[in-house]
Amino acid sequence: MIKLIRMDDRLLHGQVMANWVNGLNIGGVLIVSDAVAKDDMRKMALNLAKPSSMKLFIKNMAEGIAALEKLNGFSYNSMILTENAKDTLALVEGSPVLSGITVNIGGQRPGEDRHRVSDTLCLSDEDIGMIRKMEDLGAKVEIRKLSSERAKTLADIMKDIK
């Protein structure tokens, strides 16, 4: 069963492993990214770095959406990692399997057009619009870096931005 989508441009790293993979007893992680899916070196590094007890799948957007139903049917818990709001929205829009899914907005690096939300999260107006659209589509959006932190909503962070 797919438990969560995590949006984090660092993809699979220590905070994700310790907080979500271990915390939710995740047996399989699906990375959906056109860029990573065609980069053999990055795929190899991600596969070498993962614990042997966990399955890792790396797919481009089209293959990723096509694989969701099968992933959801596996007996183990799984989660999806995306690099940005655009890909996350494309998944939420793209498959009924993800209806009502929890979307964890974790990390996004600074950029010229991005507002700082926390030490690891910066979002542009465009990102915020896409996250709002995920909510409109029924996704449960929660904004936090670590599972020990209080989950914030989009409405919470909008008060702090600007």
Add this chain to the structure above:
Amino acid sequence: MPKVEFGGDFIEHIIFTSHGSLAEGMLSAVKLILGEDERIRAYSLSVYESPMIIAEKVGELLAEKPAPTAILCDITSGSVHNNLIEFCSRTDMEVIVMTGMNLAMAIDLVSKPSSVPLRQRCEEAIQAAHEGIAFFDRDIVEKALHNQCYDEL
């Protein structure tokens, strides 16, 4: 996730100890990954101090706030370890000492729910510490690159 509530009763202590400032560094790394955790303390040793100082600090803590305790030491048979190992013989509370502290060990121990017995979590953390040590070179990386395959999904 393990969010420990403290109401005056200390559930347990997790103590990082080391030569130099490795213990403080370990605490800073664990905080970055898992967030604040009131169970954890870091005691380290500067070149000018007697190794007994860490044992004294641990002794004071356990006297003041008795609770099951896991102590992580940087290296087996170092002076820090030698001075702490005697705490294992205490009969009034459970004290477990582990050596070869690394970040994988610390994260594993801190992130498991405290409903699991401390001893079991410590044994699992030792396992995680072993698994967290690996060797990579060009040979291994090239083989991995060549053998990439994607299974059932």
